[in-house]
Every structure is written in structure tokens, then in C-alpha cells.
Amino acid sequence: xxxxxxxxxxxxxxxxxxxxxxxxxxxxxxxxxxxxxxxxxxxxxxxxxxxxxxxxxxxxxxxxxxxxxxxxxxxxxxxxxxxxxxxxxxxxxxxxxxxxxxxxxxxxxxxxxxxxxxxxxxxxxxxxxxxxxxxxxxxxxxxxxxxxxxxxxxxxxxxxxxxxxxxxxxxxxxxxxxxxxxxxxxxxxxxxxxxxxxxxxxxxxxxxxxxxxxxxxxxxxxxxxxxxxxxxx
Numbered sequence: 001x002x003x004x005x006x007x008x009x010x011x012x013x014x015x016x017x018x019x020x021x022x023x024x025x026x027x028x029x030x031x032x033x034x035x036x037x038x039x040x041x042x043x044x045x046x047x048x049x050x051x052x053x054x055x056x057x058x059x060x061x062x063x064x065x066x067x068x069x070x071x072x073x074x075x076x077x078x079x080x081x082x083x084x085x086x087x088x089x090x091x092x093x094x095x096x097x098x099x100x101x102x103x104x105x106x107x108x109x110x111x112x113x114x115x116x117x118x119x120x121x122x123x124x125x126x127x128x129x130x131x132x133x134x135x136x137x138x139x140x141x142x143x144x145x146x147x148x149x150x151x152x153x154x155x156x157x158x159x160x161x162x163x164x165x166x167x168x169x170x171x172x173x174x175x176x177x178x179x180x181x182x183x184x185x186x187x188x189x190x191x192x193x194x195x196x197x198x199x200x201x202x203x204x205x206x207x208x209x210x211x212x213x214x215x216x217x218x219x220x221x222x223x224x225x226x227x228x229x230x231x232x233x
Contacts, residue, residue: 003169004044004053007145010159010168014143016040016122019170020110020158021147022103023059023178027203028213028230029196029222030189031088032099033182034106035174037074038083038114038122038142044169048077056172058165059179071180074173083120084174085113086181094223104151111144111156147171193219205230 010017022034043049052073059067074082087109089102097105114120122142144158147165151158161167165175183202190198196212196219203209203221210230218227 002054003056003167003172004049006167007039007169008044010143010145011041011044015140016142017168017170018111018114018122018142018144019147019164019168019172019174020107020144021165021171021175021178022106023175024182024203025099025103026205027223028205028209028226029198029203029219030186031090031182031221032094032102032106033086033088033178033185034103034110035084035086035177035181036107036110036114037170037173037177038120039170039173043081046078046081048073048081049169053169056169056176058163058172059175061166062176064183067176067180067183070173070176074177080119082173083114083117084177085110086177087113088182088185091221091223095225098225099223104154107146107151108155145171147175189221193221195219 007017016038018036018038020034020036022032024030024032052070055066056070062070074084087106089106093102093105115122122140144156145164145168146158146160148160148162150160161171164171166172186198186202195216197206197208201209213222213227213230218224
């Protein structure tokens with residue numbers, strides 16, 4: 001099934017979907033990034049979707065060049081066609097909330113950003129039996145599709161989809177935004193902390209990165225709780 005068709009199944013009883021995904025849960029350094037993409041039914045019949053949907057996939061399955069191309073296509077889309085938000089939880093969030101808590105915070109922040117947009121009106125039910133909700137007067141209900149397992153606790157009712165970034169177009173688009181946003185941030189950090197090779201490893205624990213950690217010690221954007229085993233050997 002194509003990613004676009006997967007979303008259309010979830011749009012049978014609601015007017016919009018919101019795809020949510022993260023990037024950067026596993027690295028030794030840098031923030032965890034999340035993004036949310038709000039798409040109405042008319043998006044799926046748009047010229048933009050016809051031109052780009054078949055190229056979109058889980059960001060991990062795309063080359064950096066392709067991710068960058070699709071990211072630019074998303075942000076340059078016709079105004080009002082694609083609404084999206086991104087947020088990065090920093091090292092303090094990761095250390096105080098743990099990586100899962102920081103991820104939940106990032107995802108929730110993205111949805112809250114979307115809710116604040118004047119031209120992106122939607123409501124997400126606070127409770128209910130799965131998605132047996134209906135459009136209410138003066139507002140719309142959006143179905144939130146999140147990559148992975150259910151988020152607990154989480155302030156928004158959502159549908160969790162394991163490996164959703166390879167199934168849902170909205171989630172895949174969110175994965176691209178989250179990944180590119182984080183990668184660009186890490187490239188900037190490479191200028192401040194050149195010893196660790198952030199340009200190439202983006203904070204992940206490559207052999208050269210670990211060697212640099214043992215030689216130079218951690219910098220300000222390393223995650224202390226992720227380094228215990230590495231620095232103790």
C-alpha cells in the first residue's frame with residue numbers, strides 16, 4: 001500500500017490527520033527532535049502530492065540529498081497546503097525527563113504549535129473510545145498518527161503506528177522535517193566542537209566519535225546519562 005493510500009484510510013471519518021515522528025533518540029550528543037505535519041483531505045488530491053508523494057518515505061531510507069530536497073519542497077509548498085511544526089528537546093530535558101520523556105515533550109510541543117496557528121483550526125478529543133468522534137460545530141477533529149508505540153503519558157489522544165514512518169505519508173513527512181532540522185543543528189555544532197566529527201556522525205556513537213570522547217572528554221551538548229559505559233571503560 002502506498003503511503004498516501006494509508007492516510008486516506010484514516011481520513012474516512014475525520015477531515016484531517018496529523019503525522020508525528022522524532023529523530024535523534026539514540027545519539028550520544030545533541031537534542032532529540034520531533035515534528036508534526038497537519039494535512040487536510042484536499043492535500044492528497046493536490047498537485048504537490050502528485051509530484052512528491054511517491055518520493056517520500058521514512059527519512060532513514062532516504063539519502064541526505066533526497067531528504068534535503070523533500071524538506072525544501074515541504075517548506076516551499078503553497079501557503080496553507082501543508083502545516084507543520086518542529087521542536088527540539090535539549091540536553092537538560094533529556095537528562096531530567098529521560099529520552100522517552102524528552103521525546104514526548106517534543107511531540108506534544110509540536111502539536112501545541114499547530115493548534116496555535118490561525119489558519120490551522122482543529123480539535124483533538126481529550127478522551128473517547130478510539131476514534132468514534134465526529135466533527136463539531138465550528139471546529140474539526142484531527143486524527144493524530146504517531147510513529148511507534150502508544151505514548152504514555154501524553155496529553156493528546158493518538159493512534160500509534162509501529163514503523164509508521166514507512167506506512168503513513170504524514171508521518172514520513174514529519175520524519176523528514178525532524179531529521180533535517182536536527183542534522184542542520186548538528187552541522188552548526190560541528191563548528192563549535194570540531195573534535196567530535198558531528199558533521200558526519202550527527203552525534204551518533206561511531207568509532208571515531210567514541211575515540212574523540214575518550215581523548216577530549218564530553219562537550220556541552222553530550223548526554224551525560226548516555227556516556228557512563230563509554231567513559232568508564
